[in-house]
Structure formats: structure tokens, C-alpha cells
Amino acid sequence: MRNTQHGSGNGSDGETDVIVIGGGTGGYSTALRAAALGLRVVLAERGLVGGTCLHRGCIPSKAMLHAAELVDGIAEARERWGVKATLDAVDWDALTATRDGIVTRNHQGVEGHLKRAGVRVVRGSARLTGTRSVFVEAPDGGEFTARRGVVLATGSRPRLLPGLVPDGRTVVTSDDALFAPGLPDSVLVLGGGAIGVEYASFHRSMGARVTLVEAAGRLLPLEDEEVSRHLARGLKKRGITVRTDATLTGADVTESGVRATVRTAKGEETVEAERLLVAVGRVPVTDGLDLAAAGLATDGRGFVPPADWSRLETAVPGIHVVGDLLPPPSPGLAHASFAEGLLVAETLAGVPTRPVDHATVPRVTYSSPQTASVGLTEAEARARGLAVRVNTLPLTAVAKGMVHGQGGVVKVVATAEGTGTGAVLGVHLVGPHVSEMIAESQLVVAWDADPSDVAQHIHAHPTLSEAVGETFLTLAGRGLHQH
Numbered sequence: 001m002r003n004t005q006h007g008s009g010n011g012s013d014g015e016t017d018v019i020v021i022g023g024g025t026g027g028y029s030t031a032l033r034a035a036a037l038g039l040r041v042v043l044a045e046r047g048l049v050g051g052t053c054l055h056r057g058c059i060p061s062k063a064m065l066h067a068a069e070l071v072d073g074i075a076e077a078r079e080r081w082g083v084k085a086t087l088d089a090v091d092w093d094a095l096t097a098t099r100d101g102i103v104t105r106n107h108q109g110v111e112g113h114l115k116r117a118g119v120r121v122v123r124g125s126a127r128l129t130g131t132r133s134v135f136v137e138a139p140d141g142g143e144f145t146a147r148r149g150v151v152l153a154t155g156s157r158p159r160l161l162p163g164l165v166p167d168g169r170t171v172v173t174s175d176d177a178l179f180a181p182g183l184p185d186s187v188l189v190l191g192g193g194a195i196g197v198e199y200a201s202f203h204r205s206m207g208a209r210v211t212l213v214e215a216a217g218r219l220l221p222l223e224d225e226e227v228s229r230h231l232a233r234g235l236k237k238r239g240i241t242v243r244t245d246a247t248l249t250g251a252d253v254t255e256s257g258v259r260a261t262v263r264t265a266k267g268e269e270t271v272e273a274e275r276l277l278v279a280v281g282r283v284p285v286t287d288g289l290d291l292a293a294a295g296l297a298t299d300g301r302g303f304v305p306p307a308d309w310s311r312l313e314t315a316v317p318g319i320h321v322v323g324d325l326l327p328p329p330s331p332g333l334a335h336a337s338f339a340e341g342l343l344v345a346e347t348l349a350g351v352p353t354r355p356v357d358h359a360t361v362p363r364v365t366y367s368s369p370q371t372a373s374v375g376l377t378e379a380e381a382r383a384r385g386l387a388v389r390v391n392t393l394p395l396t397a398v399a400k401g402m403v404h405g406q407g408g409v410v411k412v413v414a415t416a417e418g419t420g421t422g423a424v425l426g427v428h429l430v431g432p433h434v435s436e437m438i439a440e441s442q443l444v445v446a447w448d449a450d451p452s453d454v455a456q457h458i459h460a461h462p463t464l465s466e467a468v469g470e471t472f473l474t475l476a477g478r479g480l481h482q483h
Contacts (some may be wrong), residue, residue, distance in 0.1 A: 024051020
């Protein structure tokens with residue numbers, strides 16, 4: 001229970017229990033949990049509480065992707081089901097108004113939670129002045145000291161390429177792509193990771209001609225190779241031009257957009273597009289923090305590494321890190337930062353807690369088709385010297401998969417024990433709605449279950465999820481549709 005005697009959450013002398021710098025998912029989850037455990041909390045945020053995820057990333061992009069799914073549904077209704085539906089036009093102003101309304105309601109909700117919890121939100125730039133002290137440049141700011149600790153949660157920003165200067169209109173990053181004016185007729189997307197794939201998918205649904213360029217040998221290079229293959233097949237089927245093992249060697253802004261040169265294994269090609277979207281990753285934000293004042297420094301990649309991963313505490317006692325400032329194995333995902341915030345808050349409150357298991361954080365790409373995975377890929381398992389058994393099942397092997405008609409696959413990677421199968425190491429999905437199907441597999445992997453454990457549980461019929469169940473049944477030697 002929160003100790004209500006602290007009132008505003010801060011003493012008149014600037015002393016508090018916890019100072020959180022950054023109000024994104026990792027920051028505000030830390031603040032809310034710490035306040036619930038009776039700690040006085042000051043949260044410093046120079047922008048809007050909610051951070052990139054709420055205002056420029058996860059929430060607005062998924063709102064737009066839902067609209068894209070509706071557009072795709074009209075085409076499917078007409079072409080596959082005989083429903084004489086037509087799409088007259090996309091009212092961009094109405095679409096963005098709906099998106100902004102969703103973001104605003106979420107933002108108001110977070111602000112309300114913080115207020116009710118007694119968290120003092122100070123709106124300004126913060127910098128470290130010592131190991132337990134922070135100065136916030138704001139009318140109601142000043143010097144604050146923390147009895148329990150300081151939490152760094154300043155997030156990340158898009159990685160930029162030399163010579164490409166975003167202007168918010170012709171050359172855009174993932175932070176401003178959704179807020180650029182209107183829908184372009186053509187888009188060149190640089191980066192075939194989750195962000196780039198999602199934006200390529202969205203713009204294709206909205207009728208744009210899309211070219212997707214990835215420097216690695218495949219899309220979603222951190223995912224299982226089978227996931228990459230099925231995803232690329234699905235995107236190409238939708239008319240997206242995919243170039244892997246490809247690099248941008250030059251780009252010029254023209255009156256009509258961008259003229260870019262892309263080098264591939266087959267040589268150089270020129271791509272002209274109305275908009276160039278740069279989605280080549282994100283980098284941690286530490287500028288202005290003055291880490292040196294507390295005896296801290298970033299690693300060679302810009303992250304602030306913890307010395308103790310079980311507490312997410314840096315080499316300076318009392319300073320903790322959550323979210324995008326953490327290096328791998330933290331995946332830099334919003335849902336991971338929620339868990340990291342809870343861990344740090346409970347650590348600072350002195351209550352029992354468990355380390356975050358980053359190996360079992362689910363990964364989702366909300367494109368069409370979607371991908372979702374948890375645990376090790378087949379290649380990662382084999383690279384560790386593990387003997388593995390693998391089973392894959394097309395989603396169309398079950399009736400609901402045929403109903404959706406979008407293809408897809410379920411792949412399960414497990415350890416091999418004699419002639420049988422041991423613990424499940426990883427689950428990888430491609431297809432419609434797999435973002436909602438991955439939670440079951442997260443528990444399977446996290447609890448070191450084996451396929452026979454899962455095979456005992458009955459999946460509803462007809463559902464897409466029964467394809468997951470059937471894959472486990474087959475690995476357990478009880479499959480009805482052996483593959």
C-alpha cells in the first residue's frame with residue numbers, strides 16, 4: 001500500500017525515495033510500482049509521459065496497421081468471398097484523427113494513474129549531479145536527491161544514416177513516418193527488421209508501391225530462418241518488392257520525391273519513390289544525462305550496461321537502468337521494459353522479486369502476414385551444440401487456417417532426448433493473428449515444458465491455435481497430421 005503521508009511524493013527539501021529519469025514504458029512502470037510499494041517518487045520527463053511507444057511507436061503504428069487490415073479485408077471480401085465491396089477512398093484526416101484519439105486516451109490514462117499514485121511528475125530535462133542526485137531544468141524542478149536510488153529510463157531514437165537528413169515529408173524516420181502529410185504513392189523502406197516490415201506492410205495495404213531494402217541476407221534477420229522465408233513470401237505475394245543483401249549507395253531528393261541507388265548481388269538499380277523511410281534500428285538516448293557526474297559511462301554502442309542483471313543495477317550502487325538503455329539480451333521492446341520497471345521498483349523497495357527472463361520475452365511483427373516467436377531459433381539451438389528435434393505445420397493444415405486463407409506456419413524447436421523430445425526451446429509463428437497466439441508458447445518455453453506436457457491440453461476447434469497444439473502433438477508422437 002502506498003504511504004499516503006508523502007502527499008505529492010516529494011519532500012519540501014527536494015529529498016525523495018526514487019527519482020526516475022524518463023517517462024516512457026520503463027520509466028512510468030517503475031514509478032507506478034514504486035509508489036504502490038509506499039515509496040516517494042519523482043518522475044522527470046522532458047516530453048510527454050508515455051514516451052516513444054505511446055506517442056510515436058507501438059500504439060499509433062498498431063492503430064494504423066489495424067486500419068490497414070480493414071482495407072485488406074475489403075479486397076479479400078471482394079476477391080475471395082464474393083462480397084461486392086469496394087473501397088472508394090481513404091479519408092486520411094479521419095483515419096489520423098481516430099489514431100490520435102486512441103493515443104490521447106491512453107496518454108490521459110497514464111497521466112491519471114501517475115496522479116492517483118502520488119507520483120510527482122516534473123516536466124523538464126534532467127541530468128545527474130551525483131550518485132543519488134538529479135537536477136531537473138523546469139519551473140517546478142531544481143535539485144532532487146534520492147534515498148533509495150535513481151532509475152535511468154531515457155529510451156532511444158531512430159538511427160540515422162550519413163548524408164540522409166530527415167525532413168518529415170520526403171525523408172522520414174520511424175518516429176515521424178505516421179505523421180508525414182498524406183499517403184504517398186510509392187515508398188522506399190530501408191531496413192527489413194520489425195519496424196521496416198511493418199511500415200512496408202502498412203503502405204502496401206494503403207495502395208502504395210513499396211520497395212523494402214535489407215542489408216542482411218533475409219528479412220527479420222534475428223528471427224528463425226523459416227519465419228523469414230515465409231514472411232518474405234507473403235510480402236512478395238502482396239506485391240512488395242523485397243531486396244535483401246542490398247545496401248543504399250546514394251539518394252537524392254527530387255521535386256517528386258527521392259531517387260536512390262541500391263546495390264544488390266545482381267548489380268546496382270535505381271529506385272524512385274515519393275517517400276524514403278529510414279528504419280535501420282534505434283540508438284539509446286543519453287545526451288544531456290551527464291553520466292560522468294555519477295561515475296558512469298556508456299559502452300561502445302551507447303548502452304548503459306548493468307553490473308548486476310538480477311537487479312538491473314549499474315556499477316554505481318543505487319543507479320538502475322531499464323528499457324532501451326539496456327544492451328542485449330534486453331530486446332528493447334516495450335513489454336520487456338514494463339517487466340524491467342517492475343523489477344527495479346521492487347528491488348528499490350526491498351521486496352522479494354525475480355530477475356527478468358529476457359530469453360522468454362515474445363517478439364512480434366504486426367505486418368501482414370504477422371510473425372511471433374519466443375525462445376531460441378533452430379540455428380541458435382544448434383550453435384549451442386544442442387541436439388534438437390523440429391516440427392513445422394502449415395496453418396492451412398487446420399480448418400481455421402483454410403478459412404483465413406493467408407498461409408502461415410507453426411515451428412517448434414525442442415531438445416532431442418534419445419528417440420523422444422525434451423524441453424521446448426523455441427516457438428515460431430507466421431500468419432494471421434499470431435500476435436495473439438504467442439502467449440501460450442511463452443509459458444511453454446518459460447516453464448521448460450516438453451511437447452507431451454502440452455499435448456495433454458485440448459485446443460478449441462476450429463481455431464488457429466489448434467495448429468500450435470497439433471505441432472506439439474506430433475512432437476509427442478501423437479499427431480493426427482504427421483509432418
